[in-house]
Amino acid sequence: MSDLTTTLLNCQSPDVTIRQNAEQTLKSAEQSNFAEFANALAQELATEGKDLTVRQLAGIHFKNLLVAKEESLQQSKHQAWMNMDAAMRSSVKATLLAAIRSPENIARHTAAQACAEVAAVELPYKQWPEFLPTLMENVTSNDQPDAVKISTLECLGFSCDRIAQLETVDIDPATTDGMLTAIVDGIRADRPDPIRLSAATALRNSLLFTRKNMETKAERDMILQAICEATQSADAKVREAAYECICQIAYQYYDKLADYMVTLFNLTTTAIKEDAENVALQAIEFWSTLCEEEIDLIEEQYHCQMSNIPVTRQCMSYVKGALETLGPLLTITLTKQDEDYNSDDDVWGIAMAAATCLKLVSQTVEDDVVGVVFPFVQQHIKSENWRFREAATMAFSSILDGPSSETIGPYVNQSIPILLQALSDQHDMVKDTSAWTIGKICELHVRAIPHETFPTLVEGLMSKLLTENPSISSQSAYAIHNLALAFADDDQAEKSGSNALSPYMGPLLQTLLQVTDREDADDNNLRFSAFEAISALIQYSAPDCSPMLQELLPVIVQRLNATFSVSALTNEDKERNEGVQGLLCGLIQVLVLKIDAQFIPPHADSIMQNLLQVLQVKNATCHEEAFSATSAVCDKMESEFKKYLPALAPFLVMGLKNFQAYHVCSIAVGLVGDIARAIEKEILPYCNDIMTALVESLQNQNLHRSVKPPVLSCFGDIALAVAEGFEPYLQVSMMMLMQASQTTMPDDDEEIIDFINQLREGVLEAFTGIIQGLKDGGRVDLFQVYLPTIMQFLQTLSAEENKDYEVLSKAAGLLGDIASAMGPPVKPQLSNPFVIALLSDTYQNGDETTKETCNWARGVIEQVCR
Incomplete structure (x- = not known):
């Protein structure tokens, strides 16, 4: 290059044209003569007396000759370097090494990066x-x-x-x-x-x-x-x-620590007590790292014992050995809170590090942590010093995740009145941590909450939703959310028709909806926490709340409708509004699924009009939630859902083709299956566009692989719905399914193994749907040509050493469907010894449902093979 110095400087020019021309010149130089360009950059970096900015730019450009984020491009760059003449490479390297000895700091530092x-x-x-x-x-x-x-x-x-x-x-x-x-x-x-x-x-x-x-x-x-x-x-x-x-x-090197632990214990505990915060943070991190290692080792040992295999790596229980010193040290460190507390800030400080470490300690030593930490909690939770009150509360919340409910339950029982009182503390940080702790108790040890304090607990949390700062209100909503989750498996409510939350459902829902309208609801995740709490309350409500939910549904639909008239002047406004729309769509979904089907039709038109309006906005972030809500409506409306398909179909196809937002694409695929099951042959007029989009998704290399198994399964849903009407799509569908069935299983990549098993489940579900649909339509003969390849696929599954019994369960069902649909003509294929072997193996390793499937398939096959 004639004037590399000027070109490098021009790369920093504020003039876009000059800058782009300079960058293009450098790129052309790299492409036309890589070796000469690399040498020129090295010389520019190493030449004393040159402008330091130029030298630095030269070094950075040299470094970028060899660096790329994408692996194949990285390899290409490395290969270009290695393809250089050896003498030229040696000259460049000598120049770079010399630059490390430059008297100029910028040049030395940049040369160090280039050499590296x-x-x-x-x-x-x-x-x-x-x-x-x-x-x-x-x-x-x-x-x-x-x-x-x-x-x-x-x-x-x-x-x-x-x-x-x-x-x-x-x-x-x-x-x-x-x-x-x-x-x-x-x-x-x-x-x-x-x-x-x-x-x-x-x-x-x-x-x-x-x-x-x-x-x-x-x-x-x-x-x-x-x-x-x-x-x-x-x-x-x-x-x-x-x-x-x-x-x-x-x-x-956990396994090499034994000889050094006494020294490391003394050094780190002293540093935590006495050293500067940046040093103490790393000393705490050492114990957090040890906890994480030991948690993994303890879990590994448990699995080895359960599987009756030798334990290969020993847990040395360093954390348990240090507990008597480490526990009190961490609790006193919790009192070193940031002077300028601000709930909006998420600044990592020593008190936060100590809380995180204490949580990990608790998970490592479990019940043993209670006796070490609780003396601090009991001594200081009512301290006159806010730092000690907050630290004691934080210590309590930090250890909730480790001990059993039997061990920590009595302490939880005693703590509720104190924590509720602390929600009115003079210091915001104490209130914040108290609300967080109540939320963790509701999540982890809700059964330990005394029945007599339940009303006070609910009312105390509800009272903080509108009057406190967003952080405390958000924590209160989080606690209510967890409280609702405690009723997820409440069999008693189904019998009695009510539960402990029923008397508070009206006020809670009304107050939480008001929270979502707060001007500061964007702060501290408050709006999202409120919607999450509302959703959980609806989902796990008792039967006696049904009339209230029926009244709530049109209110939520109207709220969604109101979002369409909100003016969005900036991208931030647009994203916020779409976020609210997504949350409201989520509530509509939960409500529709919870309310009895007979009460949905009067509201269905209004719901669908609003959901379709959400889907009209291109690239909106809430399409996933809108499709999920549509799926709930489809589930309740069944065959009557067909009246919405003319308006919905274009948006549905757009969702199927939304390969970049793969979650949207996946939900759209699931919705197609729901619609097919609900309206059956009425979906036929839309099948050309739907099937085209599904096939395109399978062929798209950029689509996330997690979407492909449900797409394959969807072929079966459509085939089952339209019966003989699936004939135009049979060949291309079977081609795709055959291709997917040939995917080979790796030996040791668990992630890929899981994906291929999901893929195989999708393939088997599709085969099952197609053969049942063709049987219903009287065209099962069309399936005959594909049978040899399918039987070969099933034999491969049966012969694999590491079998997946979810896959084999579906394979057993498919064998039964083949026998049932095709009868005596397939006797030669079903007489293959692998068929009985697959059914027997699957029966022995399956659950009750799988065993029933195997027994049914065996019975049908025996009839055919007589």
């Missing part, structure tokens, strides 16, 4: 032999200034981070040894703090792929000693970085 990108490409392939010796010399030589040592350690840290991100697994041990040696040398106690900080940061990044070193005790001791010494630095940033390393070790 090259190292990430070459080191895994044992290239660039000069890299580590040069960096080692920079760090250990007395001739190099501290600034160069810092940039060098930055380079090592960047390199480790990039190699780890690229998930390169085969790093040469000599390479990691060399990098680690340089880093540990930089973290030595006799080094200046800025050097130690860079070294500690680099060490944290290197821990991702230094397992060989950590497996060797002598090297592990050396690494841990260096880190522990760094926790005693006079510089808080160095101490913070050292504790970050300790957290990383706890996460990656």
Whole structure:
């Protein structure tokens, strides 16, 4: 390039034309001669006396030659670098290494990043032999200034981070040894703090792929000693970085901690008590990390015991061993709340970290936490100091998730009156935390709430919905939501016709609806919390509330109608209004599903008019909820729903083709199935457009894979509805189903295995619907040509080592349907030994419903095969 300096500067020009021309010039240079362009950028970065902005831009552009978020593009960029002439590459690398020794900080720092990108490409392939010796010399030589040592350690840290991100697994041990040696040398106690900080940061990044070193005790001791010494630095940033390393070790090398736990316990607990907040946060994070590891190990041990297999990894119960000290330390740390409390802020502070850690401790040690934490709660929950009142309440809420209800229940029983009183505390933070704690109690230990306090509890929460700030009102709505959920499986209500919430349903619903109209309802998720509470109250209401819900339905429909006249001047206004529309559609869905079908027709026209108006807005964020509400109406209206299809069909097809918003597409697919079951052959005039959209969705590579199993199943719903009318769509449907059935199962990718099992369920449901539909329409003969391939698919499922019995249950049902629909002509196929083997295996491993299916299928097949 003739004038790279000017071009780089022009990339920063405020003039769009100049900037775009400069960017295009750089892109053209990269494409026309990659090697020359890379060399020119390196020279621009390394040349002393150049404008520092230009040098920095050159380094950033060089780095971007090798970096991409998308994996295939990343590989392409790396390949372009490796395709360069070796001599040219060596020259560029030497230039970059020299730039790390620049007297200018910006140039050194940028060169460190550029070198790291090259190292990430070459080191895994044992290239660039000069890299580590040069960096080692920079760090250990007395001739190099501290600034160069810092940039060098930055380079090592960047390199480790990039190699780890690229998930390169085969790093040469000599390479990691060399990098680690340089880093540990930089973290030595006799080094200046800025050097130690860079070294500690680099060490944290290197821990991702230094397992060989950590497996060797002598090297592990050396690494841990260096880190522990760094926790005693006079510089808080160095101490913070050292504790970050300790957290990383706890996460990656839990099984290697035994020799160091006494030291780590002493260091971290002292740091939590005495050190600066940024350091104490990392010390708390160490214990949070240990808790998460031990929770996983305890669960793993449980599954091993239940499956009668050996336990491969032991839980060392470090958290339980530290509980007597750690519990009180965390509770006193809860009193270090932010001075400037603001419920709108979500600033991570030491008190929040302590609460999170205490929750994890509770989940780890379960019942044992109660005796350690509750003395603090009981002593301070009525303290004159608001900090201790709030901390005691937060401590209580933090441990609710661990102990059994039997252990913590008596404390919950005693706490309700105190917490209700605290809802009127003088300090907002105490009120906020008290409301949150009541919500957690309602979620986790509702049975421990005394019956006699129930009225006071409901009225106390309701009284805070309109009068308090949004945070406290939101927490109160959350508590009411959880209280409603407690009646989800209330068999007694079905017998008696009422439950404990029934007397309060009217006031609660009325008050919560008022909350959704508050001017500050956007704050602290208040509006959403109120709608969630209303939805739960409706969903789990007792039968005696039915007349009230019938009166509420037109009110909610009218509220939805009113949203169409709200003026949206900004995108924010539009999004807010669509959010409200989505929430109202959700309430309509819940109400329609809850109310008896006989009461829906008088309101159906009004409901559908409003839902269709929601669907008219292109790219609205509430289409998913509108389709779900439509599905509820369809479910209750059954065959009468057909009158809405002429107006609905265009929007339904648009939803089926909404491949980008795949949740909308998925709900639309489900709605098609609901409509097909409800109106049966009346759906036939719309099948061309619907089937075209469904086939397009299967062919679209960008559609989220979770949508494809229900699409396949939907073929069966339509076929069952239209019977012989499915003939025009049979060939393309069967082609798609056959193709999906051939998807091979991987050995060890659980996510893909789950998806393929879902895909197979969709395929089997479709086959079942199609054969039943063709049988009903007297055209089962059309199915004959596909039978050999289907039987081969079923035999494959039967022979798989890792069988999914949900899939096999549907396979058993399909075999019965084939026998029932096609009779004696399919006797040769059904006489195959795999058929009886599949039914027997599925019966032995299935639930009662599956066993009934197997018995029915076996009986039908035996009749055919006589």
